[in-house]
Amino acid sequence: MSEITKELDTSGLNCPMPILRAKKALKDLQPGEILRVTSTDPGSVKDFEAFAKQTGNELLESTTEGDAFIYQLKKS
Amino acid sequence: MDEIANIHVVASLGFVLAFVFGAVANKTNFCTMGAISDWVNMGLKGRFGAWILAMGVAIAGAQMLELTGQIDLTQSIYRTTNFGLVGFILGGLMFGVGMTLGGGCGQRTLVRVGSGNLKSLVVFLVLGLSAYMTLRGIIGVARVELIEPLAIDLSEKGLEEQGIATVVLSWFNVEVSNGARWLFAIVISALLIGAALRIDDLRTNFDNLLGGIVVGLAIVGAWVITGIIGYDDFDPVPLEGMSFVAPIGNSISYLMTYTGATISFAIAVVFGLIAGSFGYALVTRTFRIETFSHKGDMINHLVGGVLMGVGGVLSLGCTVGQGVTGLSTLALGSVIATLSIMLGCAVTLRVAYHRMDEKGRIAALAAGIADFLFPWREWE
DSSP states (O other), X not given: OOOOOEEEEXXXXXXXXXXXXXXXXXXXXXXXXXXXXXXXXXXHXXXXXXXXXXXXXXXEEEEEETTEEEEEEEOO | OOOOOHHHHHHHHHHHHHHHHHHHHHHHTOOHHHHHHHHHHHOOOHHHHHHHHHHHHHHHHHHHXXXXXXXXXXXXXXXXXXXXXXXXXXXXXXXXXXXXXXXXXXHXXXXXXXXXXXXXXXXXXXXXXXXXXXXXXXXXXXXXXXXXXXXXXXXXXXXXXXXXXXXXXXXXXXXXXHHHHHHHHHHHHHHHXXXXXXXXXXXXXXXXXXXXXXXXXXXXXXXXXXXXXXXXXXXXXXXXXXXXXXXXXXXXXXXXXXXXXXXXXXXXXXXXHHHHHHHHHHHTTOOOOBOOOOHHHHXXXXXXXXXXXXXXXXXXXXXXXXXXXXXXXXXXXXXXXXHHHHHHXXXXXXXXXXXXXXXXXXXXXXXXXXXXXXXXXXXX
């Protein structure tokens, strides 16, 4: 598995906050670096798919861990 | 057998129609705040397109009903001669800020309550109480003293109502004929539907198409139920579409005063929407209890609920009440209220983004507003 550069926990927050925070966090990364996001918002699954497709940052992984949704985004 | 009262027929049909709306809104993620957020935060216009499509469908249907003489939309609250410009703008901006802080508009709040979100249940209660206080309670005193006197009486300007066709043609001193009304209705609905269908993420996304069409048709259905099926000279019911601010306040009041209260179409629609979303969540096993886990998040939702409750009453409606139902009557006030809600939401999203730079509240607010005052500056 690729190495994670930065972790972002958005547990408890709903749309639009997880996407806003991920967008901000990605800004500080270098191309190729990986951001791991934790969310508890069920709506975030579609949001992160759309976000990756739209911004070109690749969604390497979208899984669940207990109650949480986990995403790995690779900065483009 | 006793005859069933007209209001019970109307309310039952409203519940069924809203049930479908709620299930589809849950399935398709139809969300007006999400629509603006997708666009502002990632340049994705699919869900915004779904909203525009809903407007276009609702306008086409409602105008066809009116222009063929089946309903009279000037009898609805949207097309009166009372033009509350300050209320539309101020209330709309408040509602737009509120729905961004509160995790979605009135409609979305009901859908999320149905799928187990207890944060939205808090917003539901606060929104409803604030709306009721603004209608009849302590905030209502301020509304009547401060905001209502600022309303413009269009009849003093020789206008009979605030329909766009009437206002525009009177401006140019042209007689308002039925043909002109048809022209306005066809052009505006065609422009909206056309604009929506130009968006790739609407055309190629079944959920967005379905959400837009069903929400638009639900509003047309509401006009049919309250204006045609429920039309009865001896036992009248108000002509109304769907709206989710004052009706949430009235639903809470209905539950608390049940033994002495009468059901209405709008109250049945509130319960129908929650039930439809709940049904969908059960069938798809997506029902899931969500709670607050941050102090700041709870404060945001409480403030959001108050702003939506107060703002939604001042603006005469929410993103569905004004943004689809109101627009379907082609009332000028609905256009102003809807644009104000959109602006309030978009600015709040940008302020929230700037806040993450560890900027102070004032600096973030200034930066967020500046994004819209100087749109040629590139956004991060």
